Amino acid sequence: LHMGKTMKEDLTVVAKCINKLYPPEFNVFSIYAELYHNYFASQAKKNAESHLEDKDIYLLLSWVHNFYPKDMRKDYALAMELDKVKLGSLLPSSLSKELENKYLDSEEVTVKNSLSRCLDKEIQRWKEDKEPEKLNGHFQSELLGIFVIQSIYSSQKRAEDISKAMGEELSRRLLKELPAFLRSYRDAFEDFKEKSKKHRYYKPILIANINNCWNFR
Numbered sequence: 001l002h003m004g005k006t007m008k009e010d011l012t013v014v015a016k017c018i019n020k021l022y023p024p025e026f027n028v029f030s031i032y033a034e035l036y037h038n039y040f041a042s043q044a045k046k047n048a049e050s051h052l053e054d055k056d057i058y059l060l061l062s063w064v065h066n067f068y069p070k071d072m073r074k075d076y077a078l079a080m081e082l083d084k085v086k087l088g089s090l091l092p093s094s095l096s097k098e099l100e101n102k103y104l105d106s107e108e109v110t111v112k113n114s115l116s117r118c119l120d121k122e123i124q125r126w127k128e129d130k131e132p133e134k135l136n137g138h139f140q141s142e143l144l145g146i147f148v149i150q151s152i153y154s155s156q157k158r159a160e161d162i163s164k165a166m167g168e169e170l171s172r173r174l175l176k177e178l179p180a181f182l183r184s185y186r187d188a189f190e191d192f193k194e195k196s197k198k199h200r201y202y203k204p205i206l207i208a209n210i211n212n213c214w215n216f217r
Contacts (some may be wrong), residue, residue, distance in 0.1 A: 003043065004063070004072060012077045019081075029081045035062035037087040040068075044090040048099055054110075055064050057103045058162070064090045064099075065163040101164060104159070110171045111155045115181045126192050131201045139208035144185070145215035147178065152178065157203045182216065 014032045022028045048060060068090050073082045089096065122144045125132075132139045152174050160167025189209055198204060 001038075003040050004067060007040060008072050008075060008078070011036065011081075012075075015077055015081050030085050031083060033085045035088060037085075041088075041090050045092070045095065048091055048094075049092070052099075054103065054106045057099050058107075058158070060091075061099055061103060061162045061166075064096055065166075066161070100162075103162075103164065104170055104173065107159065107170060108177065109157055111151055111174060111179050112181075114151050114176065114186075115148055118144060118151070119181065119185055123188050124190070126196065126205055129145050129200055133206050138202050138211055140211045141188075143210050144209075145212040148181065149215060 011029070011033060014029050018032075019029045023052065044060065044063065047056075053062065073079065073087070091099070122141060125141075125143070133142055134140065135142060155174065156167055156171050159170040196205075201203065
């Protein structure tokens with residue numbers, strides 16, 4: 001953040017004030033821009049090659065795909081000058097791709113585990129001597145129906161915020177996880193239906209789960 005802010009502010013001064021003090025053939029702005037970019041890119045590469053937590057990978061990819069090319073280089077005061085320089089990306093494409101795959105793999109596992117824990121909690125709630133919650137006057141499982149959908153949607157949205165391509169790739173991956181989760185949910189529900197007919201709230205639990213189907217559709 002500090003490097004980005006410094007680069008943006010300094011290059012703005014160069015574009016507005018310093019550039020006009022030199023003859024055009026000196027390419028003063030280009031020299032400044034290339035030096036700043038090369039340093040910024042070297043630091044980004046150094047960070048990318050170190051051990052990064054998931055949140056750090058997300059932030060670095062956000063800089064590569066969004067903050068740097070859009071917020072900084074498309075800034076009103078800089079865009080015209082920077083378009084002449086052709087600075088390139090903050091990271092080599094191979095390294096950027098490696099980080100993207102790490103992030104997608106991690107996010108896929110995170111969502112998969114989250115859905116599994118959610119189902120475990122829901123199965124545990126079926127065993128409790130407690131009536132299901134009501135939403136808008138109807139029995140429904142807020143934990144299962146709403147949490148699962150939000151988990152998938154939020155994960156897709158985060159990836160899409162990095163780049164459209166990453167959002168599409170994660171969507172493709174999660175569309176494989178959702179049917180697997182729904183099969184596990186169906187099997188657990190069928191097991192409950194067979195073995196828990198004497199449960200005090202057997203009928204309300206059945207109704208709640210049937211109502212969940214509309215959300216999943």
